[in-house]
Structures are given as structure tokens and as C-alpha cells.
Amino acid sequence: MSNEAVQPYQRIVQDVRDKIRSGQWTAGTKLPSTRELAxxxxxxxxxxxxxxxxxxxxxxxxxxxxxxSFVTETASETTEDSTARALKRLEEQVADLSARLKKIEKGRSD
Known part of the structure; x- marks a missing residue:
């Protein structure tokens, strides 16, 4: 998605998420004021x-x-949990694709 397609509020949301995910903003961190962010x-x-x-x-x-506004206690845990779930889904997809590939290759060798 290009930057033009992202709404301004979505850019702010993503930047805050990134700062929490990276550990730059931790639980209890006070966000800049509405005026400062604007x-x-x-x-x-x-x-x-x-x-x-x-x-x-x-x-x-x-x-x-x-x-x-402040970062919640569970914010970093939430982003870590969602990352772990995403990695788990990717692992499952790779395993599924590997199994399918083996079946295809086995069918060609017969």
C-alpha cells in the first residue's frame, strides 16, 4: 500500500504501534499531547x-x-503475542506447502 493510500490517522496509529513494538515506548510511557502529535x-x-x-x-x-494518553501495561505483550501467532501461522503454512510439494514431486517420479 502506498503512503498516499494510508489515511493520516492510520499513519499515526502505525507509528505508535511501531514505537511500542520496538520498545522505544514501554508500559506507562506518556504519549505526546494531541497538539504535539498534530x-x-x-x-x-x-x-x-x-x-x-x-x-x-x-x-x-x-x-x-x-x-x-499512556502506553498500557499489556501493549508490548499484545504485540509480542500477535507476532508469535503470526509466526506460528507461517510455520503451519510452510509445513502444509512442503507436504504438498512432496506429493507433487512423488507423482512426477512415478
């Missing part, structure tokens, strides 16, 4: 609010009125 990304504050709402729904951040 300035950084060159977007309206409403766009930042939409990104934060999506991150809250995903369980990656929580917000306190007047205090800001």
Missing part, C-alpha cells in the same frame, strides 16, 4: 483524536482526562 504529523487535532481512539480500542493506550 504539529508533528501536520494534521488537525481531530485526526490525532481518531488515532488515539483506535489505539485505545486496540488496548495499546489509555487516556486520562487532563493528564494525557
Amino acid at each position: 504539529d508533528e504529523y501536520g494534521v488537525a487535532p481531530g485526526t490525532v483524536q481518531r488515532a488515539l481512539a483506535e489505539l485505545r480500542t486496540a488496548g495499546l493506550v489509555y487516556s486520562h482526562q487532563g493528564r494525557g
Whole structure:
């Protein structure tokens, strides 16, 4: 997907996810303010609010009125779990494809 196809709020969501995944932002880290994020990304504050709402729904951040938004305790665990599940699925797909390839090669040798 090209950068033009990504909505501005999605870019913010992905950047926050990447910072959590990389360990740059850990549990309890305070995110920059809505105004700071809006300035950084060159977007309206409403766009930042939409990104934060999506991150809250995903369980990656929580917000306190007047205090800001913070990385949840489970955010890094959640991203690690999803990575582990994705790797497990890939391993299963590779095993399945290997079995299919063996059947095809066996059929050719007969």
C-alpha cells in the first residue's frame, strides 16, 4: 500500500504501534499531547483524536482526562503475542506447502 493510500490517522496509529513494538515506548510511557502529535504529523487535532481512539480500542493506550494518553501495561505483550501467532501461522503454512510439494514431486517420479 502506498503512503498516499494510508489515511493520516492510520499513519499515526502505525507509528505508535511501531514505537511500542520496538520498545522505544514501554508500559506507562506518556504519549505526546494531541497538539504535539498534530504539529508533528501536520494534521488537525481531530485526526490525532481518531488515532488515539483506535489505539485505545486496540488496548495499546489509555487516556486520562487532563493528564494525557499512556502506553498500557499489556501493549508490548499484545504485540509480542500477535507476532508469535503470526509466526506460528507461517510455520503451519510452510509445513502444509512442503507436504504438498512432496506429493507433487512423488507423482512426477512415478
